Amino acid sequence: MDFRHLKYFVAVAQERSFTRAAERLYISQPPLSRQIQQLEEELGLKLLDREARPLALTEAGRFFHARAVRMLEQLDETIAMTRRLSQVDRRLVIGFVPSTMYGALPRIARLFRARRPQVPLVLVEKTTVEQGEALKAGQIDVGFGRVRFDDPSLRREVLREEPLVLAIPTEHSLAGESGPVSLAQAAAFPQLVYPRKPRPSYADHILSLFRDQGLEPAEVQEVQEMQTALGLVAAGMGLCLVPASAQRLRRDEVVYRPLLESNATSPIIMSTRLNDQSEDIALLRELIDEVYRLQAVEKLEAERKSMPVLTGPRSSP
Ligand code: BEZ
Numbered sequence: 001m002d003f004r005h006l007k008y009f010v011a012v013a014q015e016r017s018f019t020r021a022a023e024r025l026y027i028s029q030p031p032l033s034r035q036i037q038q039l040e041e042e043l044g045l046k047l048l049d050r051e052a053r054p055l056a057l058t059e060a061g062r063f064f065h066a067r068a069v070r071m072l073e074q075l076d077e078t079i080a081m082t083r084r085l086s087q088v089d090r091r092l093v094i095g096f097v098p099s100t101m102y103g104a105l106p107r108i109a110r111l112f113r114a115r116r117p118q119v120p121l122v123l124v125e126k127t128t129v130e131q132g133e134a135l136k137a138g139q140i141d142v143g144f145g146r147v148r149f150d151d152p153s154l155r156r157e158v159l160r161e162e163p164l165v166l167a168i169p170t171e172h173s174l175a176g177e178s179g180p181v182s183l184a185q186a187a188a189f190p191q192l193v194y195p196r197k198p199r200p201s202y203a204d205h206i207l208s209l210f211r212d213q214g215l216e217p218a219e220v221q222e223v224q225e226m227q228t229a230l231g232l233v234a235a236g237m238g239l240c241l242v243p244a245s246a247q248r249l250r251r252d253e254v255v256y257r258p259l260l261e262s263n264a265t266s267p268i269i270m271s272t273r274l275n276d277q278s279e280d281i282a283l284l285r286e287l288i289d290e291v292y293r294l295q296a297v298e299k300l301e302a303e304r305k306s307m308p309v310l311t312g313p314r315s316s317p
Contacts, residue, residue, distance in 0.1 A: 080138025190238035
């Protein structure tokens with residue numbers, strides 16, 4: 001038995017069809033059937049119920065499938081980490097959800113490229129759920145996402161809880177004021193949420209913020225991307241809760257208001273493979289703290305500049 005047998009069996013188990021699995025594996029069906037038969041002969045038991053439509057797994061097949069998936073993930077991870085250790089394939093691949101591009105990510109990436117010019121940096125857009133899969137498959141080395149999910153083979157750190165703001169069309173009744181608005185006020189109007197899939201996603205996080213307060217938005221429209229959601233807000237189709245950093249996406253037809261609820265936040269979560277101790281990831285983590293420190297200083301500076309200059313009482317001559 002070798003890894004090819006496992007790969008073939010997992011494809012059949014997931015597709016529930018020899019035809020589709022053969023297509024997915026780019027092979028023809030007869031060798032695929034032979035390999036699965038060999039595997040069953042070696043184990044001395046049946047993994048598939050071939051009478052069932054669609055094809056089903058036996059109890060032993062279900063157990064073997066779960067273990068085979070884990071072994072294949074470990075193999076991918078081992079290959080990625082060995083390559084990295086031997087520096088054959090030294091590069092840092094970051095998966096990110098689009099909204100992090102309006103936060104600290106561009107600055108962190110610029111600093112990384114300046115400090116490690118010899119390490120190619122690759123940035124690929126992925127949802128949080130896709131990041132988990134891509135980390136295990138060795139396709140990315142770090143993920144910056146917004147949805148909490150548990151996976152024992154991944155290390156997860158919440159870097160910060162970013163406040164949310166409500167995006168409102170300029171003509172809307174809620175756009176008249178600039179102070180904080182409540183989730184209850186927002187829920188009275190149609191909400192745009194994203195991404196539509198894969199779930200769980202940022203959309204579920206937003207809907208559960210409403211539901212935690214016993215609120216059900218008047219209407220919910222799901223779209224795939226934040227940009228689309230904000231475009232629809234501009235078109236007057238509804239409101240949308242976005243991370244505060246998205247306010248950088250200035251549009252004449254949209255205004256943003258902060259939320260009254262202090263727990264209306266969205267986490268920025270850094271995920272890596274559990275045992276990946278690469279020095280490039282360590283540097284990236286240091287740079288995140290550095291950027292946060294710089295941002296705090298810049299914020300203080302900006303606040304200081306916008307404060308009215310206090311002139312003291314005139315001293316008598
Ligand atoms: C941030 O905006 O805090 C952030 C975004 C991506 C990576 C790290 C931090």
